[in-house]
Amino acid sequence: MRFDQHTVVLLARPSHPPELPQDAIDRLQDAHLAHQAGLVEQGLVLATGPFLDTDDDQLRGFVVLSIAPEEARDLYANDPAVRAGRLDVRVMSWMVPEGNVRFEGVPIPRSMLEAAAGD
Helix, strand or coil: CCEEEEEEEEEECCCCCCCCCHHHHHHHHHHHHHHHHHHHHCCCEEEEEECCCCCCCCEEEEEEECCCHHHHHHHHHCCHHHHCCCCEEEEEEEEEECCCCCCCCCCCCCCHHHHHCCC
16 A cells, blocks of 8 residues: 655644733734745645644644654744743644645635635
8 A cells, every 4th residue: 555644743732822912912823824825825725724622732733744853853943932932842744645636726724814814
């Protein structure tokens, strides 16, 4: 059997994130979303989104990329929320039977305001 290999990034809240005022957290979230959208526009991200209703309140989001794990680590080291210590990055390879998972190119929000516009 053949397999497709993807790189997966789990975004997690650190045990002790820095305390910031809400407006700074909002700006960091917008910068994080813009960073994600830029990676999508470059064709590097195949799928991404936040987790909801999880038993692990540290897990925040999931990203599937078309690049090697080392490259993903480098890209996410530059994510503004990671640099600010508000998110940690866990990178791994994910293998699925060839053709088992397909991804469609869809735009993602570049800010919280844009994300809310879809409600």
